[in-house]
Amino acid sequence: MKYALLITAAALATTAQAGGFFSEMESNDTLALANDVGTFDAPGGSLLIEGVMDVGDVDWFSFTLADTASFSVFALFSSSDSDGLMQVVTEAGDVIAFDDDSGIDLMPAIQLADLSAGTYFVGISGFGDVDSSSVDTDELADGHFDTGEPHAETFGYKLNIGFTIVPAPGSLALCGIGGVMIARRKR
Ligand SMILES: [Ca+2]
Ligand SMILES: [Ca+2]
Ligand SMILES: [Ca+2]
Ligand SMILES: [Ca+2]
Known part of the structure; x- marks a missing residue:
């Protein structure tokens, strides 16, 4: 019981959660413009x-994890015959995940466990821009085929992203101490 109260205090003491709704803003065609x-x-x-x-x-989005997290993203397209793909990339430009059709119809979905704290990018593009070999080559989606021709996909989309973060035991203990200190100060 006491342990649960400490966790509650720690949760209140941490910064507000990001989340909710985000509408893309062009241009966002490179990691630098994400x-x-x-x-x-x-x-x-x-x-x-x-x-x-x-x-x-191609649309790039960046997010930052304050601690180790499990991460999932699945895409919904405005048309069932639209064919898009996704990549997840580290801040250093390492392509750590690619998916084409793991979701509904031709829609991509990616799940990653134990992502380290840090900044990451999620990119969405049309079929044919990059393929699964990009996880090895670190080729980034750029909206174009290797021939230089632009991909032909046009659709509206929604990316549903979820994070679950369990702080390491050390940081949880520190948060707990912070919560107790705040509680004492109020008396
Ligand atoms: Ca774009
Ligand atoms: Ca766009
Ligand atoms: Ca696809
Ligand atoms: Ca390309």
């Missing part, structure tokens, strides 16, 4: 991103 959707701290949160895919378009 739309920042916020920082996620324990216990995590969820986020709905809404955007539009045009011919030759």
